[in-house]
Amino acid sequence: MHHASDILLTLFLVFIAAQVGAEIAQRLRLPGVVGEIAAGAVIGPSLLGWIQPDQVLPGTPLDVLAEIGVVLLLFSVGLETRLEDLKKVGKTAFLVGVFGVLVPFGMGGVWAHASGFPWGKSLFIAAAFVATSAGITARVLQELGALQRVESKVILGAAVIDDILAMLLLGVVVSLQGGAGFDPLKLLVVLASAVGFIALVGLGGARVMRWNSTWLEKPHSPHSPLAIVLALCLGLAWLSTLLGLAAIIGAFLAGMIASETRQQHTLEKQTQPLLSLLTPFFFVITGSKIDLAQLASGEALAMLAVVTVIAIVSKLAGGWLGALALGRRSAAIVGLGMVPRGEVGVVVASLGLAAGVFSDRIYAIIVAMSLLTAMVTPPVLAWLLKRHPVQETTAAG
Amino acid sequence: MHHASDILLTLFLVFIAAQVGAEIAQRLRLPGVVGEIAAGAVIGPSLLGWIQPDQVLPGTPLDVLAEIGVVLLLFSVGLETRLEDLKKVGKTAFLVGVFGVLVPFGMGGVWAHASGFPWGKSLFIAAAFVATSAGITARVLQELGALQRVESKVILGAAVIDDILAMLLLGVVVSLQGGAGFDPLKLLVVLASAVGFIALVGLGGARVMRWNSTWLEKPHSPHSPLAIVLALCLGLAWLSTLLGLAAIIGAFLAGMIASETRQQHTLEKQTQPLLSLLTPFFFVITGSKIDLAQLASGEALAMLAVVTVIAIVSKLAGGWLGALALGRRSAAIVGLGMVPRGEVGVVVASLGLAAGVFSDRIYAIIVAMSLLTAMVTPPVLAWLLKRHPVQETTAAG
Numbered sequence: 001m002h003h004a005s006d007i008l009l010t011l012f013l014v015f016i017a018a019q020v021g022a023e024i025a026q027r028l029r030l031p032g033v034v035g036e037i038a039a040g041a042v043i044g045p046s047l048l049g050w051i052q053p054d055q056v057l058p059g060t061p062l063d064v065l066a067e068i069g070v071v072l073l074l075f076s077v078g079l080e081t082r083l084e085d086l087k088k089v090g091k092t093a094f095l096v097g098v099f100g101v102l103v104p105f106g107m108g109g110v111w112a113h114a115s116g117f118p119w120g121k122s123l124f125i126a127a128a129f130v131a132t133s134a135g136i137t138a139r140v141l142q143e144l145g146a147l148q149r150v151e152s153k154v155i156l157g158a159a160v161i162d163d164i165l166a167m168l169l170l171g172v173v174v175s176l177q178g179g180a181g182f183d184p185l186k187l188l189v190v191l192a193s194a195v196g197f198i199a200l201v202g203l204g205g206a207r208v209m210r211w212n213s214t215w216l217e218k219p220h221s222p223h224s225p226l227a228i229v230l231a232l233c234l235g236l237a238w239l240s241t242l243l244g245l246a247a248i249i250g251a252f253l254a255g256m257i258a259s260e261t262r263q264q265h266t267l268e269k270q271t272q273p274l275l276s277l278l279t280p281f282f283f284v285i286t287g288s289k290i291d292l293a294q295l296a297s298g299e300a301l302a303m304l305a306v307v308t309v310i311a312i313v314s315k316l317a318g319g320w321l322g323a324l325a326l327g328r329r330s331a332a333i334v335g336l337g338m339v340p341r342g343e344v345g346v347v348v349a350s351l352g353l354a355a356g357v358f359s360d361r362i363y364a365i366i367v368a369m370s371l372l373t374a375m376v377t378p379p380v381l382a383w384l385l386k387r388h389p390v391q392e393t394t395a396a397g
Numbered sequence: 398m399h400h401a402s403d404i405l406l407t408l409f410l411v412f413i414a415a416q417v418g419a420e421i422a423q424r425l426r427l428p429g430v431v432g433e434i435a436a437g438a439v440i441g442p443s444l445l446g447w448i449q450p451d452q453v454l455p456g457t458p459l460d461v462l463a464e465i466g467v468v469l470l471l472f473s474v475g476l477e478t479r480l481e482d483l484k485k486v487g488k489t490a491f492l493v494g495v496f497g498v499l500v501p502f503g504m505g506g507v508w509a510h511a512s513g514f515p516w517g518k519s520l521f522i523a524a525a526f527v528a529t530s531a532g533i534t535a536r537v538l539q540e541l542g543a544l545q546r547v548e549s550k551v552i553l554g555a556a557v558i559d560d561i562l563a564m565l566l567l568g569v570v571v572s573l574q575g576g577a578g579f580d581p582l583k584l585l586v587v588l589a590s591a592v593g594f595i596a597l598v599g600l601g602g603a604r605v606m607r608w609n610s611t612w613l614e615k616p617h618s619p620h621s622p623l624a625i626v627l628a629l630c631l632g633l634a635w636l637s638t639l640l641g642l643a644a645i646i647g648a649f650l651a652g653m654i655a656s657e658t659r660q661q662h663t664l665e666k667q668t669q670p671l672l673s674l675l676t677p678f679f680f681v682i683t684g685s686k687i688d689l690a691q692l693a694s695g696e697a698l699a700m701l702a703v704v705t706v707i708a709i710v711s712k713l714a715g716g717w718l719g720a721l722a723l724g725r726r727s728a729a730i731v732g733l734g735m736v737p738r739g740e741v742g743v744v745v746a747s748l749g750l751a752a753g754v755f756s757d758r759i760y761a762i763i764v765a766m767s768l769l770t771a772m773v774t775p776p777v778l779a780w781l782l783k784r785h786p787v788q789e790t791t792a793a794g
Contacts, residue, residue: 007461008468008635008644016628064404064458071405226673231413238405247405270670276624277671 013050017043018280031374040287051288069282074248075233076271078255093154096322097161100338103318104129124173124357128348128366131166132159132338151330155337205257226270229258294364304365308372315339340377345370410447414440415677437684448685466679471645472630473668475652490551493719494558497735500715501526521570521754525745525763528563529556529735548727552734602654623667626655691761701762705769712736737774742767
């Protein structure tokens with residue numbers, strides 16, 4: 001009984017820390033995810049020590065729970081992502097998505113290489129600069145009642161493209177880490193396999209689901225549509241690791257396929273409780289891996305400041321460039337809306353740490369940067385949106 | 398990446414095996430849980446070997462997922478259990494619950510002792526004869542559209558009392574396993590601590606929740622009522638292991654407390670997806686632990702037949718005795734409705750195996766008995782209900 005008791009206590013502590021952290025963050029008008037990561041840093045080895053480093057090694061129960069949590073999170077992001085949305089939001093969103101990825105990736109990579117990292121490592125670090133957290137952005141826009149604004153639509157559309165491009169980049173940079181350095185042929189193979197997998201599963205699967213999804217309801221099980229797509233999620237997550245891609249890519253694709261079904265709304269609702277239970281493990285354990293001692297030097301803090309400024313400026317510039325057709329003010333709102341990093345940046349940092357590509361310091365700095373961008377954006381975005389209440393397509397709901 | 402790939406593959410295989418097993422069972426008009434356990438036996442070491450014994454040892458990721466699964470399952474059973482229901486269904490349900498526990502416990506214990514087990518072990522084995530699976534019974538009644546019948550209300554009410562008494566018995570027999578044998582004082586302490594914990598948490602918590610549950614909605618988190626009760630569930634599960642009780646007792650109490658809130662219906666709906674994802678791990682891993690070789694002798698099969706007959710006859714007799722006030726035909730329906738064992742019988746068997754109290758053979762026989770009672774009941778119950786469509790309180794819905 002004692003062993004079960006220990007594990008239940010750890011699960012309880014991680015879960016409650018996440019809730020307390022998220023609650024404090026939200027009362028400070030910050031995204032909940034910021035609080036969950038911070039809670040992890042507090043209960044981790046750096047401070048309270050409620051989680052020990054050997055409890056979160058790969059293959060431990062906490063590590064597996066965190067993995068399931070992030071797989072489900074990206075599954076749910078996929079579930080909110082429809083191929084059709086990409087078409088509707090059109091050229092502006094596409095340009096914002098592309099520039100919003102290229103500028104941070106370029107600036108991040110150049111900075112990392114200039115800081116002395118080899119190109120392979122630099123591109124991995126650069127990938128952590130890329131992905132906008134669609135969840136954070138959407139939650140902020142929703143809280144402000146601004147989802148009907150044209151800028152919001154562009155931001156959400158661009159976040160979709162951003163997600164896909166970031167996934168692709170992530171797949172590429174992860175596969176580049178074989179110690180083999182920068183091999184153009186390998187890059188091409190990785191790119192082709194990533195694009196092939198994504199195209200085959202994503203486009204083909206979406207087409208099948210749109211054509212007919214009644215078979216999802218054929219099983220007699222009361223859990224049937226959800227259970228089938230969860231099986232799909234786990235299966236595609238496994239398949240993408242088998243191809244050398246990140247598990248979350250498969251999970252995202254599974255979600256995107258499922259979003260084409262008639263049951264999409266039900267699935268979205270049913271996925272929420274799974275996120276409530278399991279994503280806290282990912283964020284708290286992520287936070288617990290930040291070695292605060294690594295940030296305790298002037299040099300590290302200076303590096304953090306530089307990285308954060310690059311992350312903000314590059315995303316703002318990329319989004320602004322892409323959205324210029326809307327006018328400069330709206331373009332600024334769009335650019336700012338793209339700034340928050342979150343899940344994916346942290347995922348890249350975790351992968352980098354697990355693969356031994358990132359040092360503890362780089363990991364701590366990148367996670368802290370993701371936190372800072374997510375912390376800085378919401379208040380400024382709220383201020384900008386209230387100052388420029390012009391560009392609405394319909395009355396704000 | 399390879400390690401993550403292995404774990405994802407195992408998760409996928411366990412999950413898909415559960416779905417396939419449940420689907421086959423349900424097409425054969427058997428409860429899904431029967432199929433999930435059978436699927437575990439098939440993919441376990443006895444047959445396909447997709448799960449190896451060292452993957453399900455205490456503290457492994459699969460073991461922890463199974464533990465979370467069963468904790469959530471009993472939480473959801475608690476969520477369907479209101480203190481008020483106990484009052485409404487009244488004396489008959491109470492008598493059915495009590496006799497339905499005492500007769501199987503007595504007959505099971507006497508049989509086990511007569512078979513040569515010492516009393517401590519015999520009572521543990523007897524506890525596995527006790528608990529009706531409220532889930533299986535309710536699902537069968539619902540499928541038959543018979544939930545409005547007076548027998549159904551008595552069965553469901555009795556299942557609640559049965560659950561609580563079974564939990565109590567389980568707590569008692571688990572604590573008796575300290576190698577100290579049958580110590581009346583220890584029994585009293587265990588009983589008092591179990592009753593005290595259950596009374597304090599259950600009655601007190603229920604009163605607090607009924608008095609005011611608006612504080613559940615105070616947090617800013619979008620997951621807030623669910624996340625708080627999940628924290629409560631993990632916390633009470635841990636606390637009950639700390640007191641030497643089973644984790645599921647705390648989880649059940651957490652559910653029962655939460656059922657007193659205004660948010661009970663929402664919580665019940667939100668718990669379903671958690672069960673979809675996590676309980677299959679419990680049942681499949683449970684099934685994978687059945688060593689089919691242990692049942693491959695004439696002696697073992699004879700023992701299984703005796704155990705199953707005792708389990709059916711004792712529950713039928715106990716329920717019938719308790720429900721005689723409804724007339725003999727209705728009493729037979731009630732008695733039969735109480736026959737299916739399931740979750741709790743399997744939980745007792747798992748605890749017995751983990752504590753080293755049960756041999757592999759006894760474990761295999763008790764799990765197989767739980768399966769058989771769950772398999773036998775539904776068709777006979779359907780037949781009886783159709784033959785006697787008299788006792789309805791309102792038109793069947």
